[in-house]
Amino acid sequence: MSDIREDLKAFVDHELPPARTDEVAHAIQGDPALQREVVEIETLSKEIRAIAPAYRPVGIEDTLARIGAKPRSGRSALPRLAWAGLAVTAVLTGFLVQRGGQNADSGASVLVRGEEGRVTFDKSVARDPEFRETGGLDEAPIESAPMAKEPGTDLEPSRPKNETPAGVMPSGEPSVGAASADDAKPMPTEATPNRRQDEKSKSVGPPQAVTPADAGSVAGGQAPSPAAAAESGPRDQPVAGRVVVLVDDIDKARAAAEALTSSLGGRPDGNRNRLGKNELVVTVAQDRVGEVVESLRQLGKVTQDSTPPASDKAGLSRPSAGGASGTMGRGSQGGLGGGGGGLGGAEGGAPGGRVAPDATAKAGVPVKVTLRIVFVQKKAPSQNVP
Amino acid sequence: MEDIVRRYYEDVWRFCARRIGPEAASDATQETFVTAQRRISDFEGRSELKTWLFGIALNHCRNLHRKARNEGPVEWLRTDGREPAIDGLDSQLIDREALRTALANLSEEHREVVLMHEIDGLTYQEAADLLEIPVGTVKSRLHHAFANLRAALRGQEEAWR
Numbered sequence: 001m002s003d004i005r006e007d008l009k010a011f012v013d014h015e016l017p018p019a020r021t022d023e024v025a026h027a028i029q030g031d032p033a034l035q036r037e038v039v040e041i042e043t044l045s046k047e048i049r050a051i052a053p054a055y056r057p058v059g060i061e062d063t064l065a066r067i068g069a070k071p072r073s074g075r076s077a078l079p080r081l082a083w084a085g086l087a088v089t090a091v092l093t094g095f096l097v098q099r100g101g102q103n104a105d106s107g108a109s110v111l112v113r114g115e116e117g118r119v120t121f122d123k124s125v126a127r128d129p130e131f132r133e134t135g136g137l138d139e140a141p142i143e144s145a146p147m148a149k150e151p152g153t154d155l156e157p158s159r160p161k162n163e164t165p166a167g168v169m170p171s172g173e174p175s176v177g178a179a180s181a182d183d184a185k186p187m188p189t190e191a192t193p194n195r196r197q198d199e200k201s202k203s204v205g206p207p208q209a210v211t212p213a214d215a216g217s218v219a220g221g222q223a224p225s226p227a228a229a230a231e232s233g234p235r236d237q238p239v240a241g242r243v244v245v246l247v248d249d250i251d252k253a254r255a256a257a258e259a260l261t262s263s264l265g266g267r268p269d270g271n272r273n274r275l276g277k278n279e280l281v282v283t284v285a286q287d288r289v290g291e292v293v294e295s296l297r298q299l300g301k302v303t304q305d306s307t308p309p310a311s312d313k314a315g316l317s318r319p320s321a322g323g324a325s326g327t328m329g330r331g332s333q334g335g336l337g338g339g340g341g342g343l344g345g346a347e348g349g350a351p352g353g354r355v356a357p358d359a360t361a362k363a364g365v366p367v368k369v370t371l372r373i374v375f376v377q378k379k380a381p382s383q384n385v386p
Numbered sequence: 387m388e389d390i391v392r393r394y395y396e397d398v399w400r401f402c403a404r405r406i407g408p409e410a411a412s413d414a415t416q417e418t419f420v421t422a423q424r425r426i427s428d429f430e431g432r433s434e435l436k437t438w439l440f441g442i443a444l445n446h447c448r449n450l451h452r453k454a455r456n457e458g459p460v461e462w463l464r465t466d467g468r469e470p471a472i473d474g475l476d477s478q479l480i481d482r483e484a485l486r487t488a489l490a491n492l493s494e495e496h497r498e499v500v501l502m503h504e505i506d507g508l509t510y511q512e513a514a515d516l517l518e519i520p521v522g523t524v525k526s527r528l529h530h531a532f533a534n535l536r537a538a539l540r541g542q543e544e545a546w547r
Contacts, residue, residue, distance in 0.1 A: 006526075006529050007525075007529075008529075009525070009528050009529045009532050010510070010525050010528070010529070013503070013510070013528075015509070015510045015525065040536055041532055041536075044485075044532060044535055044536060044539075045504055047482065047485055048485065048489070048500065048504045048505065049504055049505060050482070051482050051485060051486060052404065052505045053403075053404075053408075055399070055400050055403045055404075055408050055411070057395060057396045057399035057400060057403075057411075057415075058399075058412060059399070059412035059415065059416065060391065060392070060395045060396075060399075062412065062416060063391055063395065063412075063415060063416045063419050063420075064388060064391055064392075066416055066419075066420055067387055067388070067391060067419055067420060067423050
């Protein structure tokens with residue numbers, strides 16, 4: 001019997017030769033004590049496996065590198081590629097922001113903002129002659145935008161945007177900036193289709209510097225009062241960005257924007273006396289800035305969007321050393337606060353009062369940022385002069 | 387070699403982690419594959435490739451264990467005073483903390499065959515190849531190891547009564 005006991009473990013493990021297995025099985029059948037031992041051995045086996053820690057192996061890439069293998073381009077390499085892409089996007093964004101209102105006439109790159117506010121790099125647009133002309137802006141900058149080269153090619157506002165007359169290059173369109181502040185010039189840009197927008201991939205050039213065209217003399221629009229222009233957002237919030245929207249009815253659009261901001265958990269600052277009736281300052285959670293901008297696109301044509309890039313909107317950026325002092329702003333040449341009437345000028349006291357959007361971030365507290373929305377009245381292109 | 391690493395890395399890493407702990411497992415695993423790369427021509431196919439790799443890993447684990455001047459069993463077998471985890475009917479029959487203690491108190495020879503067969507999933511023959519001992523010795527060691535474990539757990543049980 002003791003022989004049998006010595007083989008019980010091997011019997012349970014199916015490690016005995018067939019003949020011996022039969023012998024042991026026969027012995028077990030007639031002996032309750034052996035049966036109990038078999039159960040004990042099986043239970044013990046199961047318990048030993050159960051207490052073994054379930055480790056998660058790490059370090060395979062190091063080992064592959066050590067043996068000289070290339071990292072696989074599959075699952076493990078993908079996140080790194082994604083991060084690399086994100087880094088490239090961030091660098092490009094920073095570069096374009098720095099360039100500000102300068103015309104990106106080199107056309108080397110462009111950031112395309114999709115329907116969901118995502119920013120991607122689109123080289124094909126950069127190769128587009130239209131982009132080369134306009135620098136990727138919806139409206140060409142003042143210094144480079146010629147007046148309409150081909151008279152009579154302007155479209156009526158009601159014309160569908162995809163009906164671009166042959167031979168009409170958007171680069172030949174008068175820009176918003178080309179119109180004067182006294183509303184003497186029409187706004188042909190509004191009536192002119194933008195091919196890229198039609199393709200659901202609206203191109204947005206580098207966040208423009210505030211020029212007279214948008215800081216106080218937005219073409220044909222009702223310019224904000226100088227006081228309003230000098231004013232910044234609420235004192236406790238840095239101005240995260242500025243959106244200019246061409247609308248049919250300023251009052252309606254403004255009311256709608258207030259409503260949508262509230263619906264997104266934001267807080268509209270409705271001090272019209274201070275800001276002027278065509279401006280609205282809203283305080284909104286940083287990660288909802290993209291939604292606000294997208295909603296504004298429903299109200300009219302967004303001609304300028306200098307809100308932070310997508311990663312900032314999602315609250316990914318870290319508080320900057322500049323804090324709320326506004327030292328992160330660009331220089332006075334084209335900075336938001338630069339020059340007379342610069343919108344952010346009063347914000348931080350420094351030239352280019354643009355502040356890192358999450359400069360007030362605190363651990364665990366949702367970051368709120370302030371957006372300045374400027375509504376510009378649409379005008380029919382009735383007096384387009386070449 | 388890259389394919390071999392990808393296919394067996396996890397098995398080798400766990401094999402090492404169970405013996406020298408997860409912190410040192412990556413180093414041991416890496417050394418295992420570097421050695422395997424250097425000596426792949428020595429592999430004659432008499433055993434499974436995994437078993438051959440485990441053999442290399444076992445040597446590296448022993449070296450690291452020795453260099454670290456560690457005594458006794460790996461960390462997961464040391465008792466830490468936690469309450470026993472009871473998951474099901476079978477588990478209620480055995481106190482897991484007592485089982486860890488009993489495993490830790492086994493001789494290294496007995497513990498090694500238990501680990502190899504019960505946790506690493508090696509057959510008696512594979513364990514014998516790895517340890518370079520006859521398969522009958524593996525069978526005998528397992529028998530005695532289990533007998534000791536059962537005795538230890540029974541003694542624990544009786545001590546509680």
